[in-house]
Amino acid sequence: MSEEWVKQAEERIRVKLAQVAARSAHKVPYTTKDGVFDDQTGNISWWTNGFWGGMMWQMYHVTKEGLYREIAQELEEKLDATLMDPDGMDHDSGFRWLLTSGANFRETGREEAYRRTLLAACNMAGRFNPAGNFIRAWNDWGNMERRGENAGVAIIDCMMNLPLLYWASEQTKDPRFYQIAVRHADTVTKHFIRGDGSVIHIGEFDPHTGEFLRSVGGQGYAHGSSWTRGQAWAVYGFVLSYLHSKKEKYLECAKRIADYFIVNIPESGLIPVDFCQPKACGWEDSTAAAIAACGMLEIAKAIGGGEDSPYRRAALKLLRTLYEKRCDWSEKTDAVVQKCTAAYHDREHEFTIIYGDYYFMEAIWKLTGQELFMW
Numbered sequence: 373m374s375e376e377w378v379k380q381a382e383e384r385i386r387v388k389l390a391q392v393a394a395r396s397a398h399k400v401p402y403t404t405k406d407g408v409f410d411d412q413t414g415n416i417s418w419w420t421n422g423f424w425g426g427m428m429w430q431m432y433h434v435t436k437e438g439l440y441r442e443i444a445q446e447l448e449e450k451l452d453a454t455l456m457d458p459d460g461m462d463h464d465s466g467f468r469w470l471l472t473s474g475a476n477f478r479e480t481g482r483e484e485a486y487r488r489t490l491l492a493a494c495n496m497a498g499r500f501n502p503a504g505n506f507i508r509a510w511n512d513w514g515n516m517e518r519r520g521e522n523a524g525v526a527i528i529d530c531m532m533n534l535p536l537l538y539w540a541s542e543q544t545k546d547p548r549f550y551q552i553a554v555r556h557a558d559t560v561t562k563h564f565i566r567g568d569g570s571v572i573h574i575g576e577f578d579p580h581t582g583e584f585l586r587s588v589g590g591q592g593y594a595h596g597s598s599w600t601r602g603q604a605w606a607v608y609g610f611v612l613s614y615l616h617s618k619k620e621k622y623l624e625c626a627k628r629i630a631d632y633f634i635v636n637i638p639e640s641g642l643i644p645v646d647f648c649q650p651k652a653c654g655w656e657d658s659t660a661a662a663i664a665a666c667g668m669l670e671i672a673k674a675i676g677g678g679e680d681s682p683y684r685r686a687a688l689k690l691l692r693t694l695y696e697k698r699c700d701w702s703e704k705t706d707a708v709v710q711k712c713t714a715a716y717h718d719r720e721h722e723f724t725i726i727y728g729d730y731y732f733m734e735a736i737w738k739l740t741g742q743e744l745f746m747w
């Protein structure tokens with residue numbers, strides 16, 4: 373049985389999204405300006421461009437309203453420009469194609485959606501470096517002078533993209549994709565998880581020998597700190613690797629990282645950008661709360677803890693706090709979840725970000741038993 377506030381949240385998402393979708397039908401939103409979604413159509417390879425499609429598929433899944441499907445399919449077609457651009461393709465293919473063409477294939481069985489998803493998986497598999505058993509994260513930003521600079525870089529976020537590879541192996545019955553995914557997950561297990569259960573953001577390898585060279589600071593406060601969205605990607609990413617591989621060691625990793633996250637949740641339930649940021653800094657990142665909550669709900673389900681599971685309780689605390697303090701339910705504004713932050717050292721903080729809305733919605737759909745599981 374869902375708690376009353378969960379039912380209210382579900383209803384409010386449905387009501388708000390019906391309005392927002394109708395007026396944003398041809399956009400690819402990332403953030404809002406004066407309450408109105410921007411449009412990343414001219415920046416089509418941006419890593420977040422699948423999330424609006426994912427929201428539309430979640431809505432379609434529960435309502436079967438054609439508008440949501442049409443919006444998602446239009447966005448999926450726009451992403452074809454990225455599929456044809458080697459500089460646009462990176463390790464974030466799971467975010468972009470599992471939530472668009474992957475969802476389309478699940479819901480409609482369309483052949484072209486299957487082909488797009490498989491092409492994206494093939495490209496992602498091509499980023500695997502067998503010397504170090506890692507998937508390369510970023511490209512070289514189109515700069516010839518700096519070519520090769522990021523050849524040895526892997527980041528924690530990639531754990532959330534591995535389900536694209538698991539999907540490809542499940543579909544094709546070819547274990548190559550799976551093998552790459554578990555090798556990458558094993559490398560992350562070895563080099564990215566610290567003794568206290570927190571994770572680093574960026575790991576650098578020698579791309580020729582595969583030797584792990586160092587961790588470097590990323591989107592969090594500093595080298596050695598704990599960027600909260602990175603912790604959240606790891607919690608959810610490891611439990612997803614467990615669900616696909618059934619390897620207990622990944623569930624253990626997910627639990628350790630979640631345990632670290634849970635003991636660091638402030639009394640307020642509001643999540644900072646970095647668990648190690650200076651006390652005087654109040655910057656929040658609501659996306660970390662929503663993503664971590666999704667991962668914790670999956671852990672709770674996997675270990676069968678029911679309502680009493682500490683992972684479910686923590687997830688509910690995070691989500692209820694977002695619901696009560698950080699959601700904008702006005703039908704005049706486009707985004708729901710407020711106070712999201714892309715990176716600690718960016719100039720701007722605490723704005724709306726599309727994946728904050730996506731993961732909050734996914735979590736509420738999990739709690740009401742109506743999620744389209746796309747990972």
Ligand code: GLY
Nearest residue numbers: 419529591601714
């Ligand atoms: N994957 C990039 C980020 O979480 O900001």
